[in-house]
Amino acid sequence: MKDSTQAAPMSYGWCSWHQAAAAGVRLINFQEQGSGPGGGTFACGTCIETHGLIPFEDQPCTPVL
Numbered sequence: 811m812k813d814s815t816q817a818a819p820m821s822y823g824w825c826s827w828h829q830a831a832a833a834g835v836r837l838i839n840f841q842e843q844g845s846g847p848g849g850g851t852f853a854c855g856t857c858i859e860t861h862g863l864i865p866f867e868d869q870p871c872t873p874v875l
């Protein structure tokens with residue numbers, strides 16, 4: 811172990827907002843209008859703050875019916 815100060819493990823993934831791989835991406839329940847990736851998209855922490863996104867896990871339980 812060369813880095814004992816590492817924080818909680820972060821998930822690597824593709825940030826759909828800045829179009830690049832990033833650490834600590836979160837699933838964003840964002841509905842693309844028109845063309846775009848369907849289903850869930852991921853955003854990194856920076857983009858979440860920049861765009862005011864709400865991680866799927868942090869969203870309140872709202873009925874979608």
Ligand SMILES: [Zn+2]
Binds near residue numbers: 829832
């Ligand atoms: Zn991003």
